Amino acid sequence: MSPSSKVAVFGAGSWGTAFSIVLADAGNDVTIWGRREEVCESIRERHENPDYLPDVKLPEAITATHDPERAVHDADAIVFAVPSQSFRENLTEWAPVLPEVPMISLMKGVELGSLKRMSEVIAEVTGAGDDRIAVVSGPNLSREIANREPAASVVACADESVARRIQDMCHSTAFRPYTSVDVLGCELGGAYKNVVGIAVGMAVGLGFGDNTTASVITRGLAETARLATALGANPLTLMGLAGLGDLVATCSSPLSRNRTFGEKLGRGMTTDDIYASTRQVAEGAKSCASLHALAKHTGVDAPIAEHVEEVVAGRSTAADMMQAFIDRDTKAETD
Numbered sequence: 001m002s003p004s005s006k007v008a009v010f011g012a013g014s015w016g017t018a019f020s021i022v023l024a025d026a027g028n029d030v031t032i033w034g035r036r037e038e039v040c041e042s043i044r045e046r047h048e049n050p051d052y053l054p055d056v057k058l059p060e061a062i063t064a065t066h067d068p069e070r071a072v073h074d075a076d077a078i079v080f081a082v083p084s085q086s087f088r089e090n091l092t093e094w095a096p097v098l099p100e101v102p103m104i105s106l107m108k109g110v111e112l113g114s115l116k117r118m119s120e121v122i123a124e125v126t127g128a129g130d131d132r133i134a135v136v137s138g139p140n141l142s143r144e145i146a147n148r149e150p151a152a153s154v155v156a157c158a159d160e161s162v163a164r165r166i167q168d169m170c171h172s173t174a175f176r177p178y179t180s181v182d183v184l185g186c187e188l189g190g191a192y193k194n195v196v197g198i199a200v201g202m203a204v205g206l207g208f209g210d211n212t213t214a215s216v217i218t219r220g221l222a223e224t225a226r227l228a229t230a231l232g233a234n235p236l237t238l239m240g241l242a243g244l245g246d247l248v249a250t251c252s253s254p255l256s257r258n259r260t261f262g263e264k265l266g267r268g269m270t271t272d273d274i275y276a277s278t279r280q281v282a283e284g285a286k287s288c289a290s291l292h293a294l295a296k297h298t299g300v301d302a303p304i305a306e307h308v309e310e311v312v313a314g315r316s317t318a319a320d321m322m323q324a325f326i327d328r329d330t331k332a333e334t335d
């Protein structure tokens with residue numbers, strides 16, 4: 001996949017659209033598949049997606065359709081950027097028309113029930129081998145990427161040569177991708193930082209300052225690394241862009257939907273009220289439960305995922321969560 005590939009991007013939300021800008025800037029022709037025809041028409045006819053990226057002019061090389069078959073026509077690669085919990089259902093519909101080309105997940109969640117990562121869902125539904133399944137993950141808040149603010153990310157695929165081809169495909173003047181073969185580490189880093197982002201948001205919503213947020217971020221990284229390495233990730237992945245990098249971006253930025261979700265919980269809103277206040281996805285509100293279950297299943301202690309799940313479910317409060325973190329049995333930092 002040299003620049004000037006044809007890429008199909010499934011998902012016309014914030015990240016699908018912003019990543020399409022990266023791909024177009026890197027010289028590719030992009031067709032976005034969108035769920036709503038009016039969003040597709042706006043992208044196709046007016047080169048804008050005001051629902052998700054207001055005031056951003058999209059490059060001419062981006063078009064859009066609601067027809068999955070047209071979206072993948074002649075595609076050299078396929079990108080997925082829809083909410084994780086509905087992805088299996090979506091992909092099952094799309095699968096019959098997908099060509100045998102690399103598939104790239106931009107999604108940062110773990111499926112409830114099956115506890116599968118998105119790359120595992122792709123493998124199950126399409127039957128593709130791991131040399132055709134990749135993920136892109138890093139500190140990539142969509143609004144900043146759409147504004148062409150410089151940022152780096154990780155392209156992970158078990159087949160390094162495929163990761164390198166995708167790296168070439170999305171290396172633009174503002175976007176610098178690195179390669180990795182640690183798909184699991186990148187995906188767990190991306191899903192876990194959303195849960196930690198919610199916890200940090202709660203601390204902010206409660207009015208606490210930087211000592212509190214830095215403590216939650218650091219213990220969040222420890223929790224992420226504990227689970228990911230127990231499942232086989234390279235510990236260095238968690239210290240990199242898809243781990244620490246994304247955790248820092250999410251936990252420090254008011255642009256993060258997950259941090260904002262937590263902030264609203266911290267200020268006393270209920271989960272239902274928060275869902276009613278936005279149409280955008282905060283993956284951590286669901287993945288707290290799947291990551292907690294995955295940690296339990298793996299025999300790993302995951303207090304942040306556990307307590308975030310309790311608060312999101314309305315069984316506890318943000319204040320109780322923060323107190324529980326302090327009151328836990330004391331231990332060595334590296335245990």
Ligand SMILES: NC(=O)C1=CN([C@@H]2O[C@H](COP(=O)(O)OP(=O)(O)OC[C@H]3O[C@@H](n4cnc5c(N)ncnc54)[C@H](O)[C@@H]3O)[C@@H](O)[C@H]2O)C=CC1
Nearest residue numbers: 012013014015016035081082086107108140141142280281
């Ligand atoms: N927005 C960001 O800055 C980043 C988001 N991500 C990840 O990308 C994935 C997508 O997120 P965003 O684009 O930000 O979400 P979004 O909420 O902005 O957009 C989601 C898109 O999926 C569509 N959608 C919603 N429910 C659907 C369903 N049941 N079936 C089909 N399509 C559906 C929506 O219409 C919308 O086009 C998430 O996993 C997120 O964690 C990753 C990196 C950055």
Ligand SMILES: O=C(CO)COP(=O)(O)O
Nearest residue numbers: 138139140141256257258
């Ligand atoms: O993944 C992201 C940044 O890398 C986006 O974070 P939010 O989903 O919390 O907005």
